[in-house]
Amino acid sequence: MTDISTNRVDWRALWASGDLARFCFISLGILLHATNETMVATVMPAMVGELAGVQLVGVQLVGWSLAIYELGAIVAGAAAGRLVSYVALRTNMVVAALLYAAGAMICATAPSMQLFLAGRLIEGLGGGALVSLAFVSVQRLFPRTIWPQLFGIMSAIWGVAAFSGPMLGAIMTELLSWRWAFGIFTFGGGAMALASFIVLNTPEAKKPQATDGKAPPFPFAALGCLAISVVLIASAGVDIALLRSSLLMTVGLIGLALFFRIDALKPLSRLFPSQLFSWRSPVGAGMTMVAAFSVATCSFGVYGPLLLTSLHGIPILTTGYIIAAESIAWSILSILVANAPPQRERPIIVCGAMMIAAGIAGFAYTVPAGSIPLILLCALLQGGGFGIAWPFLTRFIVASARDDEQTIASAAVPTMQRIGYAVGAALTGIVANASGFSEGLNREAAASVASWLFLAFLPLGIVGCMAALRISSTALRSRMAAAG
Incomplete structure (x- = not known):
């Protein structure tokens, strides 16, 4: 299936062996999770209007929709990698897919925001487990020689999902109902469970990984x-x-x-490397930057479409395009800078941090003003900043970690992102309700919320920039020491 000398994949042989089909079904879990994660913002205006009506509680719980989902994904993602040690991979995958489908069905049929959030938690548990199991599956079911290519395809799938999620939510809401958007994921989760049972029929997938009967600590x-x-x-x-x-x-x-x-x-059982937030450590500065920007950039994703629809009557489909553009900017700029020489990585990280902070500050003006071109520019700045900074930031964190903590460090970056998104979504709810949404969803309340929702997180954006500058100076000193 592979040419060892060139490390190229023989895709025809991979398909003939059935491994490619297995990989496609495994990757469906990533597609389901990532698409759902990015879709919710565009269905939120229609969903809140129907679920909450004139009740205040629906508006007040908007921030929970992302926080609860991410919380479930964090817990399940950490659990799934350990469960395969004593429960078969196929069983894990089937249960995770069924959990995901059940959560989506609860969301699709929920008569209240509280029940919708219960569905989101179950969805998060299933989706987080599917993503973790997808990475475990590559390591267990496929030759080591083609892991880089398969991981690259999985990254591309994530980018496609980040783009398609907002579009799917906007289109389904405009043509049918926001409930149908979740209905699609109900069928998708059921199909994933059935496919996992049928396709994951190899001995490696049908038996637990551990041979000594001991599961790693959770x-x-x-x-x-x-x-x-x-x-x-x-x-x-x-x-x-x-x-x-x-x-x-x-x-x-x-x-x-x-x-x-x-x-x-x-x-x-630790999830993070040592000296996690210490700026005396390169890892600490890098993880501080991850945490600060993950929390600071939640505002537009959670409340942007709701504010633009309430304040300016901007169609849901248009807000879907804007959020999708942020994801596209992330993917395209990440590809464009991927081959940058090592000496340019330091200024690229700093430039990305400045772009993200500029996007946060820009939203504080453009969202209340309602200028679509300027809002789009801020979205492109924010997404593009992540796109150029994150690959090099991740590499910097992993390379700077102790030899015995590099595996932990590589997994810690996405884990910290998810924690940041969960905490950020919770904090946006506090800011939004304190600045006006506690009185209900109307134009006056939205006008009051629009600026504060972004200005409140600008200090964290500044912290992220300071951490990037710290990384820059640390990297420069290390290179000078190596040269000397």
Whole structure:
């Protein structure tokens, strides 16, 4: 199936062996998860209007839709990689797909925002497990020589999903109903479960991975602390009251710090490398940049379409195009800078950070103004900034980690992103409800929310830029020391 001398894949032989078909079905899990993750923002205006009506609770819980989904994905993603040690890969994949389908069905039929959020949690559990199992499947079912090509295809699938999700949500809402958008994922999850049972019929897929009967430890305490912390922060934004909201937010942030502390004290099950946020460490500066920008950039994805529709009457399909353009900019610029020489990686990371921060600041003006070209420019800046910075940032973090922590560091970047998205979505709910949405969804409330929702996160954007500059100076010193 491969030419060892050139490390090229014989796709015809791969198809004839059935391995390519298996890979296609495995990759369907990534497509389902990523498309659903990016779709919700464009269906939110129609969904809130139908589920909440004139009730305040529906608007107040908008930020939970992403926070709960990401929380489920984090927990399931961490669990799935360990479950294959004592439960067969095929069984794991079938159960994950059925969970995903069940969650999508609950969302599609939900009569209230609370039940919709329960469906989102179940969807997140299934989707997060499918993504984790997809990567495990490549390592277990395919020759090591073609892993880079298969991982490259999986990255391309993620990019396609990030583009197609907002478009799918907008088109289904315009032509049929937002419920049909989730209905498609119900059928997709069911098809994934059936395909997994039929296609994953190899001995490697039908037996557990571990031979000694011991499963690697699972970070129950750390993830439990994380889940409680995110829920507490999100709860602070519902029914805003100074004392209650401040107390919930404070306890939630303390719990978040405790999560990272617990993780650091559990070396056998830890999710992050040591010196996680220490700027004296290159890894710490890099992970700070990941966390800061992941939290700071949630506002437009969660509330952008809702604000643009309420304030300016911009069609849902147009907001779908804008969000899709952000994903396209991420993918295209990531490809364009992929072959940049090492000496240019440092300024590229800094440039990407500046672009992201400029996008956050720009949204604070363009969203209230309603200028579609300027809003599109800010989306392109934000997505493009991630596109050029993230590949080199990830490489920098992994290369700077200790030899015994490089595997942890490589997995820590996407994990930190998901935690940042979950916490960011919870915080956007607090800001949105405190600045006007607690009084209901109307034009006056949206006008009040529009600027504050982005300005509130600009300090984190500045922190991200400072971390990028710290990375730059650290990399420069390292190169000078190596040259000397």
